[in-house]
Amino acid sequence: MSSGGTVETTPTGYTLIIPPGWARIPLREGTKEALERIFFTHLDKVPDGVARDDAMRFRLELRRQLEKRARAARRNGGLDLYLPVRPRSGTLVAASFIVAELPIGGAEQAKAKHVLERLAANTAGPGVSTRGLSGGTAVRRESRVAAEPGRELDVDSRRVEYVMPVAGNSGNWLSISFSTPGDGNLDGEFTDVLVELFDAVVGTFKWSYE
Structure with missing residues (x-):
């Protein structure tokens, strides 16, 4: 309550407009679900140049990269992690x-x-x-x-x-x-x-x- 009798309004969150090909991963809750959604929505197609026999290994490596970044961000006290999810030249930016x-x-x-x-x-x-x-x-x-x-x-x-x-x-x-x-x-x-x-x-x- 302020001295003028009005209640200070504190935000409940924030918004950001992120570019195409980027995604938000919440780190306090819902992290696993967000990673699953990204994996099946954005990483379901293998880029040109990756052999069919290497497709599964390629996708698993991208998933490992995402999970590693999320764990590191959580350890650093993060609320949300944002990162590119569209591969460039066979890897994530x-x-x-x-x-x-x-x-x-x-x-x-x-x-x-x-x-x-x-x-x-x-x-x-x-x-x-x-x-x-x-x-x-x-x-x-x-x-x-x-x-x-x-x-x-x-x-x-x-x-x-x-x-x-x-x-x-x-x-x-x-x-x-x-x-x-x-x-x-x-x-x-x-x-x-x-x-x-x-x-x-x-x-x-x-x-x-x-």
């Missing part, structure tokens, strides 16, 4: 983004503007900016992350993260984190296109109230 709750505690929880200013200041550099989205402002941070041989991150990747307060001054925060190795060239045109696509998707972000 190596890109994904995760929507997750972000714990930012302390007395400044309700002062979203101050927290955003601190986030931007603490990571100041050419890869940090602020962006207005529907219902508020987010800090955008872009970086390059080196591979960790023998661990989950086995290739260099380019990452972009948006951090924003949940509408309604609830003290909750949300992050939308994108990662891709692109085509192996982090500064190449293909990688740039994937980053631009992610930025365009985030531009459609809206809170939902049900």
Whole structure:
């Protein structure tokens, strides 16, 4: 309840417009059902160039890739995982983004503007900016992350993260984190296109109230 006698409205969720060939996998519940739906809806056809005898092995490998990405996203506290589900040249495009709750505690929880200013200041550099989205402002941070041989991150990747307060001054925060190795060239045109696509998707972000 605000001091003016009105109830602060907190969203029940969010919406994003994702491009054709991408899918959402919920990570808190319904994960198995979503993976089954993707597997039988999007991966039922084998691309040209894959021999008939290799079709089942191809589909099982794609399924393994999807399940691996979902498990990793869940371990990282994700709410939803978004990733391409249409194979390109016999494999899935190596890109994904995760929507997750972000714990930012302390007395400044309700002062979203101050927290955003601190986030931007603490990571100041050419890869940090602020962006207005529907219902508020987010800090955008872009970086390059080196591979960790023998661990989950086995290739260099380019990452972009948006951090924003949940509408309604609830003290909750949300992050939308994108990662891709692109085509192996982090500064190449293909990688740039994937980053631009992610930025365009985030531009459609809206809170939902049900």
